[in-house]
Amino acid sequence: MKRFIAVLVLMVCSSLSAQVQFEARVSKTTLGLNERLRIDFIMNVDGDNFNQPSFEGFRIIAGPSQQVSQSWVNGKSSFEKIYSYFLLPNQKGSLVIKQAAIEYNGQIYKTSPIRINVTAATEQPRDPNDTSVSADDNIYLVADISKTNPYINEPITVVYKLYFSYNIGITNWRELNKPKYNDFWSQNIDIKQLVAEEGMFKGQKYRYVVLRKTVLYPQKSGKLAIEPLSLDIDVQLPTNRRDMFGRVIVTDGSKRVSAGTKTIAVKALPEAGKPEDFSGAVGNFDFKVTPTKTDLKNGESLDLVVSVTGKGNMKLFSLPKPVVPNALEMYDAVHNEQVDTPLSGMSGKISDSYTIIPQYKGNYPIKPLQFSYFDLSSGTYKTISSKEIMINVLDGPSASDATTASNSGENKNKIGSVEQFKFIKLKSKLLNRNKKDFFGSNLFYGLLFFPFLLLPLIVLFKKKKEAIDGDITGNRIRMNNRLAKKYLSEAKKQINNKELFYIALEKAMHNFLKAKLHIETSEMSKDNIQEFLLSRNANPEAVNDFIALTENCEVARYAPSSSVTIQQDFDKAVAIISELEKQIT
Numbered sequence: 118m119k120r121f122i123a124v125l126v127l128m129v130c131s132s133l134s135a136q137v138q139f140e141a142r143v144s145k146t147t148l149g150l151n152e153r154l155r156i157d158f159i160m161n162v163d164g165d166n167f168n169q170p171s172f173e174g175f176r177i178i179a180g181p182s183q184q185v186s187q188s189w190v191n192g193k194s195s196f197e198k199i200y201s202y203f204l205l206p207n208q209k210g211s212l213v214i215k216q217a218a219i220e221y222n223g224q225i226y227k228t229s230p231i232r233i234n235v236t237a238a239t240e241q242p243r244d245p246n247d248t249s250v251s252a253d254d255n256i257y258l259v260a261d262i263s264k265t266n267p268y269i270n271e272p273i274t275v276v277y278k279l280y281f282s283y284n285i286g287i288t289n290w291r292e293l294n295k296p297k298y299n300d301f302w303s304q305n306i307d308i309k310q311l312v313a314e315e316g317m318f319k320g321q322k323y324r325y326v327v328l329r330k331t332v333l334y335p336q337k338s339g340k341l342a343i344e345p346l347s348l349d350i351d352v353q354l355p356t357n358r359r360d361m362f363g364r365v366i367v368t369d370g371s372k373r374v375s376a377g378t379k380t381i382a383v384k385a386l387p388e389a390g391k392p393e394d395f396s397g398a399v400g401n402f403d404f405k406v407t408p409t410k411t412d413l414k415n416g417e418s419l420d421l422v423v424s425v426t427g428k429g430n431m432k433l434f435s436l437p438k439p440v441v442p443n444a445l446e447m448y449d450a451v452h453n454e455q456v457d458t459p460l461s462g463m464s465g466k467i468s469d470s471y472t473i474i475p476q477y478k479g480n481y482p483i484k485p486l487q488f489s490y491f492d493l494s495s496g497t498y499k500t501i502s503s504k505e506i507m508i509n510v511l512d513g514p515s516a517s518d519a520t521t522a523s524n525s526g527e528n529k530n531k532i533g534s535v536e537q538f539k540f541i542k543l544k545s546k547l548l549n550r551n552k553k554d555f556f557g558s559n560l561f562y563g564l565l566f567f568p569f570l571l572l573p574l575i576v577l578f579k580k581k582k583e584a585i586d587g588d589i590t591g592n593r594i595r596m597n598n599r600l601a602k603k604y605l606s607e608a609k610k611q612i613n614n615k616e617l618f619y620i621a622l623e624k625a626m627h628n629f630l631k632a633k634l635h636i637e638t639s640e641m642s643k644d645n646i647q648e649f650l651l652s653r654n655a656n657p658e659a660v661n662d663f664i665a666l667t668e669n670c671e672v673a674r675y676a677p678s679s680s681v682t683i684q685q686d687f688d689k690a691v692a693i694i695s696e697l698e699k700q701i702t
Contacts, residue, residue: 164219272462400429415513
């Protein structure tokens with residue numbers, strides 16, 4: 118009897134376990150990009166710890182909502198719990214909704230994955246109460262481009278405007294796709310506050326909001342594509358229904374808009390009349406070469422400033438380098454930029470300042486420099502030449518004295534060729550007749566006892582080496598210091614290869630941190646770096662510069678940049694590492 122009851126209980130428990138059902142149901146398996154999908158997760162038991170899937174490729178626009186129902190029919194009870202979502206696809210293609218999971222009586226139950234096929238947007242029925250249809254004729258996203266056929270490095274502007282009619286309201290918007298400016302140098306203009314304005318579009322009055330302003334400088338000729346900005350907008354739209362007071366009923370809806378791909382036909386700069394020293398400057402400029410002084414004494418220095426002011430692609434060309442006589446020692450330039458970038462394009466001043474120190478007394482000319490640029494207003498190349506600068510060194514040794522002293526220090530022996538006699542030997546090798554034998558000499562005894570004197574040094578060296586080998590932390594620090602120097606030198610070698618340069622520069626920055634902070638690569642998050650450096654008494658400004666430079670290394674690999682920018686980043690890395698080396702305790 119006991120055995121029968123045990124078997125019966127086991128069968129009942131097994132039957133109850135087999136009756137647990139948990140499944141996912143969708144409203145359709147094929148839908149358009151502008152259609153909504155409903156998915157229900159249904160279970161016939163009161164499961165716990167419901168874990169929804171990630172819904173990759175979809176956006177949740179409603180849910181989860183929960184429904185629970187329980188009934189008794191003919192003495193049998195039924196239970197049903199439903200979690201419902203409304204989804205909107207983000208892209209076309211075959212998308213998979215992964216498994217959801219619940220827990221019941223200590224066991225985990227999962228749904229089966231569901232594959233959804235998303236096609237292009239479909240035509241919607243013309244129902245006057247359908248908010249998506251009404252929004253189609255009332256919302257537009259437009260990209261206004263100032264010029265579609267510019268020259269290389271001629272500035273153009275892209276202004277994104279969202280037009281909407283007077284009878285609808287916009288409650289929120291999200292960017293689905295950001296615009297991409299491949300083969301352009303770009304600068305976004307900050308918009309402090311969105312303001313609704315009135316304007317004409319397609320011959321009708323609309324309200325519009327300027328969402329984004331960008332200045333672009335094309336970097337190569339040909340047809341360049343600007344990939345579109347896409348938005349998902351929540352709107353309030355009127356219907357043809359009214360409430361009991363006669364007011365129009367407003368319904369909520371959503372609308373996806375895109376500015377569309379824009380093509381810019383970029384013209385190459387003309388080859389006719391292009392100067393040999395042309396470095397890519399396009400715009401309208403003024404060029405000056407100015408010394409801080411021309412008369413100076415021995416031991417004093419002067420600064421020679423080469424500057425360009427005006428309007429154009431200020432950050433995208435290099436300045437000419439002066440050539441000075443050998444008697445003047447010239448150091449590397451210090452580059453400075455004072456450039457603003459409004460919607461009309463870059464304007465301001467850039468300069469290279471060279472420190473020059475004279476070596477000898479005298480007058481030394483610095484030859485004129487030339488700066489060439491392409492003038493957009495006339496469509497021709499223009500060249501500006503500086504004047505010759507004469508540097509007058511008032512005192513100190515003269516170059517002729519140095520040459521004379523150098524020449525007088527040389528030993529010259531000139532002997533004419535005489536065939537009858539051999540040349541007289543100028544040097545002789547004389548041997549000491551009283552030279553002692555090697556055996557029993559001081560040298561003999563020195564070499565005999567020298568190995569015994571080395572034994573204490575060998576023992577000390579061995580102990581020192583064992584101590585160094587056992588110092589794991591110290592070895593890691595020394596290795597990272599060597600790596601930092603290696604990668605900085607590697608970055609210097611790769612300065613003409615943008616991507617390899619920034620890879621080496623980023624590695625050098627990381628190895629510097631490893632050496633100074635005793636941390637590993639896994640700990641190098643932005644917050645950790647900031648916390649560690651500040652705790653070691655580093656200057657907050659230097660810390661921010663370090664973090665900004667490391668983040669810029671990743672972006673700069675793919676963004677357009679000039680040789681001037683790369684040199685600046687290298688100089689900045691050297692300066693930051695030197696500064697932190699002094700500050701970190």
